[in-house]
Amino acid sequence: HAKADISHSYCYFDKQMEEQVSHRLAMIRRLREDFADGKLEVWYQPQVDLATAQPYGCEALLRWPIGQGQFISPAVFVPLAEDAGMIIEIGQWVLEQACAKQRELAQHGVDMQISVNVSVPQFKASDYAQSVAQTLARFAVPSDKIELEITESVVMDEVEQVTRTLNELKSYGIDVAIDDFGTGFCSLSYLHKLPFDRLKIDRAFVKGIPEQDNGEIAELVVSLANRMNLRVIAEGIETEQQLQFLKSIGCHEGQGYYYAQPLDGKKLDTYLKLSN
Ligand code: C2E
Ligand code: MG
Ligand code: MG
Numbered sequence: 001h002a003k004a005d006i007s008h009s010y011c012y013f014d015k016q017m018e019e020q021v022s023h024r025l026a027m028i029r030r031l032r033e034d035f036a037d038g039k040l041e042v043w044y045q046p047q048v049d050l051a052t053a054q055p056y057g058c059e060a061l062l063r064w065p066i067g068q069g070q071f072i073s074p075a076v077f078v079p080l081a082e083d084a085g086m087i088i089e090i091g092q093w094v095l096e097q098a099c100a101k102q103r104e105l106a107q108h109g110v111d112m113q114i115s116v117n118v119s120v121p122q123f124k125a126s127d128y129a130q131s132v133a134q135t136l137a138r139f140a141v142p143s144d145k146i147e148l149e150i151t152e153s154v155v156m157d158e159v160e161q162v163t164r165t166l167n168e169l170k171s172y173g174i175d176v177a178i179d180d181f182g183t184g185f186c187s188l189s190y191l192h193k194l195p196f197d198r199l200k201i202d203r204a205f206v207k208g209i210p211e212q213d214n215g216e217i218a219e220l221v222v223s224l225a226n227r228m229n230l231r232v233i234a235e236g237i238e239t240e241q242q243l244q245f246l247k248s249i250g251c252h253e254g255q256g257y258y259y260a261q262p263l264d265g266k267k268l269d270t271y272l273k274l275s276n
């Protein structure tokens with residue numbers, strides 16, 4: 001009797017797995033179609049100088065609209081795109097969109113540095129630095145006007161190749177930030193060895209301030225960055241109290257809903273008060 005129960009539960013488990021797998025495959029298929037049909041979008045979240053509240057840049061964030069104002073989160077579909085071997089192509093498209101936007105804003109007299117998120121497979125491609133430099137040149141975007149955001153998992157992946165790519169990017173004058181700093185497993189010693197320009201304090205170290213979190217980690221990251229002459233930006237600022245705290249510890253840059261949500265290209269123009 002017991003045996004029958006077990007096989008029954010295995011059967012059920014298999015069926016569930018099968019459904020999950022086919023759901024994944026269906027999503028990948030739809031992502032491929034929607035990307036080919038030009039349905040993906042790039043939105044922009046302003047990054048501001050905390051002292052003046054003036055925007056000086058923005059982060060490009062992928063959006064996958066699925067109708068009725070609904071979106072699938074990039075936290076869900078970027079990993080799918082990575083597994084399906086699509087992220088190199090999608091990532092290149094995001095970079096091109098960001099370059100076009102940077103250029104368009106510059107032509108309206110608005111000088112913005114745009115940050116672009118980069119996945120491991122993109123960064124690992126042997127000609128990555130050169131291809132970024134070529135893309136910037138093609139759009140006539142100065143190399144210091146696009147910043148690449150990589151996570152600690154990129155650094156840990158293949159240290160030698162990553163070091164080479166970082167140095168090459170540096171030689172082209174392209175900035176690189178470590179995203180979600182403090183949430184991965186990057187050894188601090190890499191901060192000395194590798195030419196990063198900026199640390200991004202993860203939202204996890206901002207969101208509990210002041211009630212659940214005294215901000216010790218945010219403070220540590222800011223003082224580390226300041227000592228090492230790295231720029232530092234706080235993610236996920238949602239309240240006046242968080243802003244005041246970050247200013248008090250010497251953090252000069254931030255982004256978060258307190259200032260602005262990610263905005264589509266048109267809303268960004270409005271936010272920046274662009275007269276067409
Ligand atoms: P991330 O790079 O750490 O981006 C910051 C995320 O925090 C964004 O989520 C942004 O919308 C959200 N955020 C910003 N301010 C606040 C705030 O005040 N409160 C809260 N609750 N959230 C805030 P989003 O757009 O859903 O993106 C999630 C992740 O997906 C990104 O995290 C990034 O890792 C990845 N991603 C997005 N676009 C791209 C892309 O073009 N390429 C790659 N490889 N990854 C991307
Ligand atoms: Mg980012
Ligand atoms: Mg981040």
Ligand code: MG
Pocket residue numbers: 180202203235
């Ligand atoms: Mg984050």
